Amino acid sequence: EAQVTQNPRYLITVTGKKLTVTCSQNMNHEYMSWYRQDPGLGLRQIYYSMNVEVTDKGDVPEGYKVSRKEKRNFPLILESPSPNQTSLYFCASSPVPGLAGGAETQYFGPGTRLLVL
């Protein structure tokens, strides 16, 4: 089954304790992305990756890091989480945008709900 998986699905942590949220896709997609969802703001892009070893900032990258060492995995790292990073996080993947005439449909993981105390 084609899917995007995220782990953990729920996480409660304390300020300053480093954490990693994993994301993996089995569709051989080049493009992967992280979003955070906050009430009234919709989803905002944190980082994206066009392919292995190619990453770039989205709209709200502060306080986050990513890496893309393998095509299927795109972990999100919070080196020193703060309460304002409490949010619902989504990972997504698609073929590379811009090919075949335009943006490709992004497929989303199930979400990771993070609470930073």
Add this chain to the structure above:
Amino acid sequence: AQKVTQAQTEISVVEKEDVTLDCVYETRDTTYYLFWYKQPPSGELVFLIRRNSFDEQNEISGRYSWNFQKSTSSFNFTITASQVVDSAVYFCALSGFLLTFGGGTRLMVKP
């Protein structure tokens, strides 16, 4: 910069009513894509439709229909004969290269 506005933050209807969710967008791109996603109470994001900027034909899929009007930069979504299972948050999104989401509209369908 791209922008998507969903002015209706919350809509409440009674089952079997028709309901339209509004989406207005801003972009300088001449080629772009518009999307609608559904987020049910379980939290996942479900893809509903993708439409490119050159195709202004309305689309119907069962009880769902979409009205794309480039002249008013709108891409509205109508649910006909709403059902309780339609209760969800609906997001409109715009993509030139990156995907920009609106703030979402929470639809509550009461029995």
